[in-house]
Amino acid sequence: MQIYKVASGEKCGFCQVHADKIYLAADSEEQANALHSEYVRGICASCLIELFLQEGYQILQPSEKAWAVSALGEPGGVSSTS
Numbered sequence: 001m002q003i004y005k006v007a008s009g010e011k012c013g014f015c016q017v018h019a020d021k022i023y024l025a026a027d028s029e030e031q032a033n034a035l036h037s038e039y040v041r042g043i044c045a046s047c048l049i050e051l052f053l054q055e056g057y058q059i060l061q062p063s064e065k066a067w068a069v070s071a072l073g074e075p076g077g078v079s080s081t082s
Contacts, residue, residue, distance in 0.1 A: 001025050004032035006042050013041025023048055 007022040022042035026032035036042060043051070052059065 001027055003048065004029050006032050006036040010042075012044035012047055014043045014047040017044060017046075019044035019046075021045060 003023050003025055005021050006024045008020060010019065010022050011017065012019050012022065022036075022044060024032040024035055024040065024042040026035060
């Protein structure tokens, strides 16, 4: 699953704040766009990061020089500790 930008200038489906960019998680960009067109509301970047923090996700750069944006600091991709 990946994160895709599906809209610009809409309200976030979580915080209801007008956001420059709205995102959805899906298996493909086509699926994300289809979900959004079926009135599935995406979320803003701020709410997306809050969700990642609440769920214990790590955001890692996909390369040999991987670095973590987390306290764990272990390379390998996006993962959940829960």
